Amino acid sequence: MKYSVLKIAFLFILFQYGNVLLAQHNSNYPHAHEHEENLSNKVEHLSFKDTFLGSEDNFQVCYPKDHRNFFYMIFLLILLVAILAIFTFINVRKNNKLLGIQNKIIEEKNKDLVDSIKYSLQIQKSILPKQDVVKNAFENIFILYYPKDIVSGDFYWVFSDERYAYVAVVDCTGHGVPGAFLSLIGNNAINKAVKEDGETDPGAILDKMNYYVKETLNQQSEGELKDGMEVSLCKFDKIDNTLYFAGANLSMVYFKEGELNIVKGSKCTVGSVQPHVKGAPTTHIIQLSKGDSYYLYTDGIIDQFGGESSKKFKITGLKKLLTSIYRKDIVSQQKEVINTFEAWKKDQEQLDDVCIIGVRI
Structure with missing residues (x-):
């Protein structure tokens, strides 16, 4: 006016x-x-x-x-x-x-939001296995766990009894807060499958996980919520060194007598309705010996851009890295993986959560 x-x-x-x-x-x-x-x-x-x-x-x-x-x-x-x-x-x-x-x-408001997410981090950390639980299950193991944000859509799980030691890496849909919510659901599902239902076969465990996740998310038809998770799960027999592996869209790398091998997981996910999937994921049985190693990983490191040409690390980069370290002691292996990832990424933005677990027999 x-x-x-x-x-x-x-x-x-x-x-x-x-x-x-x-x-x-x-x-x-x-x-x-x-x-x-x-x-x-x-x-x-x-x-x-x-x-x-x-x-x-x-x-x-x-x-x-x-x-x-x-x-x-x-x-x-x-x-x-x-x-x-x-x-x-x-x-x-x-x-x-x-x-x-x-x-x-x-x-x-941003400060309040960040404070809330940081508190959520404490909740998420509480579901991850404690160090004494990990060491009780595996004598030689390293875990590389790099969330993209404060909280992560990736998580790892360890459980053992007198004879068997179980280890899994899980990659939930998304990252950050949505992925972290799914990680709580996934952790609860795998614990129920193993500790309450008594499932011991990796393929059967993943099948039971799928049931519990869909039940929690109310996934009843194909058009509904498609959130889920990819899983790589191993059961190791501490007496005869037999390894049992099952995967849902994730693979495993192992070295037997100096030779690199890749076992691919089944073409399915845990969670979401999948009409094309029939039955539980396949369980693979591998006989290992002392000195052999196996590795579980999510796709965060594979998809990370970096290097001089700003390209993806890819599975070829991971295979090359693991081939160069599998003979070393487990502490040295962990250092090499960390140094390689940091040198590759440099100033590039981390695109996804990263989780790698290595076990040496």
Whole structure:
């Protein structure tokens, strides 16, 4: 509203100034003697006292009325611009103050959100196996666990009894908070399958996990929620060194007598309705010996961009890395994997959660 009034005033001044210019134009050209006759009507007489001479003299200072109007309008125009500048300054200052308040509110909300996510991290850490549980199950094992965000969509699971040691890596749909929620569901499902239902075969465990995840997410038909998880699960016989493996869209790498082998998981996921999938994932049986190694991993490291050409690490990069370290002790293996991943990624953004587990017999 303020700016509308100013605009009207500005247009009025321009209109008046246009009339002045028109009058001046008409008065300059008709006849010179008419201009001289009317000149006396366009002057003002001002008296000044000559203080230096001590006398009073009359001076005639002639200001044409057109000029007086021109100066008057220039003054009004300057005043108008000054008022407009003041209003603009006040408005900008007000907006900046409002913006500062809004930024502060956003910062406080972001802080609350980050604090909540950090608290969620503590909850997620509570489901991961404790170090003593891991060491009790496997004598030589390393775990590389790099969440992309504060919380992760990847998690690992370890369980053992007197004869068997179980280990799994799980890659849930997405990462961050959504993936972390699914990880809680997946962890609960695998614990129920093994500890409550007593399943021991890796393929049967994954099948039971699939049932529990779909039940929790209320996945009953193909068109419903498609969230799920990919799993790589091993059961190791501590007495005869037999390895049992089953995977849901994840594979396993193992070295037997110095030779690299890859066992691919079944084409299925845990969770979501899959009409094309019939039966439980396949369980593979592998006889290993002392000194052999096997590795479970999610696809985070494979899909990571990096290196001089900014390309994906790919499965070929992982195979090359594992081939170079499998003979080393488990601590050295872990250091090599960490150093290689960091050197590859450098300043590139981490694209996904990363989880790798290596076991040496």
